Amino acid sequence: MSDERQKPPTGTIRPVSPVVLAVLGIVGLVLGWLVHPLTVELSGSAPVVTWPQPTLLGFVAVALGRFAWDTRASVRDRARRLEPHRAVNRLAFGRAAAYVASVLGGAYAGYALSWVDSRAELASDRVLWSGLAAVASLAVVVCGVLLERACRVRLDDDEA
Template identity: 40%
Template sequence: MVSGGTEPGRAPQKEPPEGSVRPTSRRLLVAIAVLGLAIGVTLVKVVEADGGVAPAVSWLTLVAWLFLAALLFVAARNTHQRIQVRRERMDPSRAVFLLMIGKASAFVGALCTGVYAGFALSFVRAIGFSGPRNRVIMAGAAAVISVLVVTAGLLLERACRIPDDPDETP
C-alpha cells in the first residue's frame, strides 16, 4: 500500500495518490538512532552518577529480538511473494496492518539500535575488565540485531507496495 517514491538514481515519479503512505525516510531512521544513542549514553551516566548500576542486556533480550527479526523477515517474504510475485489481492485492512507493523518495527528498531549502541559506548572505556567487556559485547550484539529488525521492517513495508499495473502505459 506504499506508493513508490523517488530514490537516488531513479527518475521522478508522479505524485502518489491521496491516501497513500510514503516510504520510510532513511534520514529519519538515522535521526532516531542518533536520538537513541544519546538516550543510551545519558541513561548510563544518570544511573551511575546516582550510585546505581546501569542495566545490562540479557541473553533473553537477544533471543527475543532475533525472534522478532525472523518473524518480520518471514512476513516480508510471504507478503512480497503474494503481492509482488503472484500478484494476488490482499484484504486492504491486512495490508495496512502489515505496512504499519513494518513501519513501527523500523522506527522502534532504529531507536533501540541507538540505545544499545549508547550502552556499549558507555562501557568501552573499561573494556579491559570482564564485566564491562561483557556489557559491550551484549549491547553491541543487541544493536546489530536491532539493525536486523529495522531491515526486516523496511522489507515488510516495501513488500506492501502496490505493484505498477503492467497493462497501464503512461
C-alpha cells in the same frame, strides 16, 4: 455527490525515510549513552544486558523477515491477493517496527560505547551483549523496511 461516494480514495504512502531512521538512531544513541552515568548516579549500579535482549530482537527480525517474504508473495500472486486493509496493517506494522528498532538499536549501541574504556567488572559483558542487541535491532529495522516495501503495489494494477 453520488459520484464522489463511488470513487475509491486514491493516494500513496511514502516509504519510510532513511533520514528519519538515522535521526531516531542518533536520538537512541544519545539516550543509551546517558543511561550509564545516570543510573550509576541515581541507583549506584548500571543495568546489565545479557543474552535475552539480542536473542529476542533476533527472533523479531526473523519473524518480520518471514512476514515480509509472505506478504511479497501475496502481493505478487493474484490467486492469493492481499486485501487492502491487511496490506495497510502490515505496512504500518513494518514501519512501526523499523522506527522502534531504530531507537532501540541506537540506545544499545550508545550503552555499549559508554562501557568501552571502563575497567568495571562487567564492562566487557555489557559491551558484548549491548553490541549484539544493537546489531539485532538493525536486523529488525531492515526487516521492518522490507515488510513495508513488500506491501507496494503497482499503480497500474486494477485491483490495487
